[in-house]
Amino acid sequence: MAATKADRERTEPPLTIQEMAQRSGFSEPTLRYYEKIGLLGPVPRDDSSGHRRYHAALAERVDALACLRSSGMSVAEMRRYLTLLDEGGRAAAAEQRDLFARHADRLSGEIERLRVRQAYMHSKADMWDARYRGDTDAEERAIEQVEHVLRRF
Template identity: 85%
Template structure:
């Protein structure tokens, strides 16, 4: 039995949509939507019930899309990524690099914004804690920190 990189046995039975949703973190409507807009292709159906069945390669594709989506990649960018995969590694390598490099830069910017927001929240928590304790000196320091943080917005 060959195992995938994620350790999943390729001979395991296909997953139901509920199992795929639980595994990927996508909702069932999102999985249906991704099928509808072509990100998943045609999802095979159970012959007797007509219910969707996600075989191992398709489940791995959903896993990859879940990773991309959780990083903030848009549906259009995911669609482009998949189209480039179809072109082959060598032919699309430069464009795939550009797609991921641009997205990584957006993530860097978002992380910086989140760090500023985190510093603001910490400063506000410190201010309120000092106010609760009646420590006016600590409160004043926290207020100054919050004001400096606001300048970074």
């Protein structure tokens, strides 16, 4: 049976800011900034040292934000996501759906642009390889491919 959040809170030691940074991929200054602007809420502190301690539920929130941020979601969009998450309900669910659908559409466009850039790089590599080998026919075909890809930009 899977452990509940409460069980994990009791059994998993809280993470230090260094551990949270390593786990999430965020830098320590970013974690402090996200706390300051309210994305994380107040991060509990160790009573003796005053150092930040990220318990399991807070670490999961940081992990979710790291996923959203790594996909290119803005801080404003992450803030909206968290607000809607707290609101709950059908209206919030519909807005969450729309938020994620818009972001997924943006990612689709970015992926297509990356595919064009990738095709350009492959074509240029083919062109330079043909030139290196002295194969003028292959070089001409590669140049045509480069020109074709450039028209897609």
